[in-house]
Amino acid sequence: MKKKQKILLVSHEMTYTGAPRSLLNIAKILKKSGTEVDVWTLKKGDFQREFEKEQISVSILSKTIGEDRLRQYQLIILNTFFTAHLAERFQKITRTVLYIREGRNIPALARDCGLHMEHIQNANEVVCISEYAEAFIRENCMPHKLSVLHNFVKDDYEGQLNLVSDGRIHFLLSGTYEERKGFDIAIAAFLCMPEELKKVTRLHIAGQMPEWSRGFWERLRAIYDERIIEHGMIADEEKRLALYRKMNVFVIPSRDEACSLVALEGAMLGKALIMSEHVGAQYLDKRKKYIYPTEDVEALCRKMCEATSRRELLIRGMEMRRAYKQAATEKVYKKEFLKMMKGILR
Known part of the structure; x- marks a missing residue:
């Protein structure tokens, strides 16, 4: 009888943010494929x-983890740059990504x-999540081997078209409130919209x-006005x-975003997306129609104004x-992920 594969996933934290969510997706895929999965974290949390x-x-x-415990795994996957310091030690004992x-x-x-960028350079096997991230990592970190594997999100689509249901167009910003996410750019752009559009839009x-x-x-x-609504975490x-599902337009105005699960979720739900040039998930918008120069408030404002057309919302949502179905489903990811794992474990 063939021995069951055992894989260890290591997270830097357990928060309701993108990286732990993506690691959970991997754990589910491995478990469904018959692999035994263990998860370790550097820091515990609600997730x-x-x-x-x-x-x-x-x-x-554990800081004193022994080699025997690591040898029980055929593969270890270290999630995010925050775990890169473990790569050099772990890869001497078993295959490590x-x-x-x-x-x-x-x-x-x-x-x-x-943290130390040298840890990326010294890792035997590195995977990143977009061509946008790949270009930077290859040039600045020079890892031995670098592959791209696009993220996915679960398909929770209910067949709803991107229609305006209450006379207002609803824009969404979702993520951690920090400068890198560029919420300030999006809020400034939203506040600059013409008066006639201010009456029919909410952020x-x-x-x-x-x-x-x-x-x-x-x-x-x-600087909020009454049209900006906070929902918290x-x-x-x-x-x-x-x-x-109540939104019409997902705005991802990040100054840097290696992918963006929020963008993938927006596409999955059939919503219009607006992204900066520094968002890795721009591969979803092949025509680049709703990609704008990073930090350009006026350009983003124009894109947001264009997205108030009901016809445009419907068309963009379907696109x-x-x-999403072509690039970001679980089926697409699972095929590429298991293919990559097979190559590493060969």
């Missing part, structure tokens, strides 16, 4: 309950968080407000999707839904 719902236990990574979910922000993270903001970026989000709140997946 652990999402793994536990799938009967996947989460353990805190460093799954980088960052992009141009890697040098800033190294500087601000005491919804959902996401975590960390203490370390308090100065940033307090400045943003000071929505931990419940069903409630978050319920809000997303994004097709793009």
Whole structure:
């Protein structure tokens, strides 16, 4: 009887953010394929309950982990740059993949968080999540081997067309309130819209407000008008999707975003997307019609104004839904992920 494969996934934290969500997706795929999965984390958090719902236990990574414990795994996947320091040691014991979910922000993270870019360079096997991220990592980190594997999100589409249901066009910003996410650019663009469009538009903001970026989000709140609606962090997946389904346009104005699960979710739900040039998920918009120069408030405002056409919303929503089915479904990801794992474990 063939021995069951055992794979270890290592997360840097357990928060309701993109990287742990993506790791959970990998865990589900591996489990469905008959692989035994263990999950370790550098820091515990509330998101652990999402793994536990799938009967996947989460353990805190011990600083004194022995080689024998690592040898029981045929493969270890280290999730994000924050776990890169483990690669050199782990890959001496068993096959190890460093799954980088960052992009141009890697040098800033190294500087601000005491990380080292050399850990990426010294990893035997590195995977990133977009061609946008790949170009930067290849030039600046020079890893031995670098592959691209696009993210996916679960298909929760209910057949709803991107229609304006209450006489208003609803724009969405979703993610952590921090400067890198560019919420300030989107809010400024939204506030610059012509008066006739201000009457029929609303901007919804959902996401975590960390203490370390308090100065940033307090400045943003000071310029809100009555059309801007805050929802805070929505931990419940069903409630978050319920809000997303009410939206018409997902805006991803990041100064740097290696992919953007929010963009993938918007496409999955058949919504219009507007993205900056520094968002890795721009592969969804092959015509680049709704890609604008990063940090250009006027250009973003024009794109947002264009997205108030009901006909345009309907067409763009259908285009994004097709793009999702071609590039970001679980089926597409699973095929490429298992193919890559097979090559690594050969």
